[in-house]
Ligand SMILES: Nc1ncnc2c1ncn2[C@@H]1O[C@H](COP(=O)(O)OP(=O)(O)OP(=O)(O)O)[C@@H](O)[C@H]1O
């Protein structure tokens with residue numbers, strides 16, 4: 001079943017149009033990867049979906065239009081974004097960052113507390129630093145916190161913008177393992193932007209290639225890596 | 238010793254007013270990064286409103302609560318109608334606009350309550366008697382270690398202490414408080430977790446103005462009257478208090494406010510005669526300057542780490 005369907009999605013900043021009528025779909029249970037060079041419009045795509053910038057076209061989530069919805073309504077509908085560059089709340093403790101992630105939930109502090117414990121068991125390093133200011137965490141720890149914070153809203157769709165940026169290969173691998181496990185075990189759907197294409201392709205159900213605001217190719221990971229020119233340009237082998 | 242105690246208590250009670258205005262400045266600065274130059278004048282407007290309620294026979298206790306509600310509305314409306322649209326265009330313009338608001342409010346107060354003064358000529362403006370929240374007859378004092386301490390001073394200090402504790406409980410243990418701290422830390426991310434940043438900023442301005450209203454009422458009560466110039470120096474001391482404590486630290490604002498109040502009263506009390514009362518202002522600034530040289534972000538402020 002289609003979870004997210006964007007058609008003719010156009011967005012930009014002020015007078016500048018960055019995305020030109022792109023079509024993107026995420027089906028339930030999929031991990032969809034968006035590849036593209038710097039400045040191609042990957043982050044802009046994420047922002048257009050999460051409602052943090054103005055956009056045109058149709059965007060439907062679970063069959064309902066979210067094109068006019070404000071960012072907070074989109075979070076409530078079940079879409080959470082991990083912004084590029086982490087975007088944690090540096091002055092807040094790790095614990096408060098997670099609580100803020102649960103801001104839209106109305107199911108009581110007990111359920112929220114259970115979820116915090118759950119993400120602490122997935123990311124034990126966060127538990128050790130529960131009362132520490134998020135700004136004092138290492139880059140990798142902040143990335144874990146950003147992902148855990150997004151998951152605290154219990155999203156159906158996670159928008160993940162370059163989670164591996166600035167991380168050591170081992171930590172990146174660990175993060176991707178967690179995302180893969182959440183996808184398999186909890187049915188979390190993911191729209192993933194990644195520069196580390198090789199790693200991302202391994203877990204991708206489908207891939208979109210974005211070039212200066214236009215989708216130039218899409219298909220399964222196998223299909224795209226079979227194309228020589230695409231492989232050279234994006235996968236580097 | 239008695240004199241020292243008296244000066245200490247006087248300093249604390251005046252300082253608590255600076256603390257309240259400084260708290261408002263800090264709440265707004267943390268939320269939106271703006272210095273609200275009109276913070277003192279917003280408080281003065283609400284104070285006049287409380288005076289008016291009193292004239293209409295409403296008991297002072299109720300009038301203060303109503304005045305704080307009026308203050309809240311004024312602050313919230315200012316954010317929505319003026320600050321928000323302008324800060325989208327130019328953040329610096331907001332500062333200029335709050336200066337304009339400062340003038341406008343003072344002129345407005347003057348037109349209604351202050352007689353026919355020219356705007357901003359607080360000096361010599363019509364004074365109206367203002368009731369104290371606490372007993373304030375010449376006989377209303379208690380003797381502590383031989384010092385005669387006014388009941389009013391103790392009441393003011395107690396009230397501000399209770400309010401401060403309540404505010405910190407709101408900051409640290411409520412949904413609104415969490416939202417305010419999240420917006421202060423990173424507005425874009427606050428949006429991404431589903432916080433309506435607009436509403437939080439509106440509430441922050443409202444809260445700041447409501448606290449300011451209480452500050453104005455307390456100060457008018459200490460003064461026993463209200464006039465157009467009432468908040469001019471208070472605002473300057475409150476700015477000094479916020480700078481001293483750190484512009485992004487509510488706790489710092491409170492401690493800064495009390496410190497400025499005490500330093501100022503001690504300096505006025507112990508300075509040699511030939512220096513005179515004007516010295517009060519100077520000492521507060523010397524202290525502030527000294528702190529800024531050593532710790533530019535204030536005593537309790539965080540030097541913000543640049544966001545990536
Ligand atoms: N806040 C902004 N205001 C104006 N233009 C912007 C803004 N953010 C991005 N752009 C422009 O939009 C274009 C696409 O940017 P975007 O951030 O979406 O690229 P990206 O694919 O995420 O790149 P990267 O891999 O470097 O993160 C760029 O040309 C950029 O200059």
Ligand SMILES: [Mg+2]
Nearest residue numbers: 042043044084
């Ligand atoms: Mg990007």
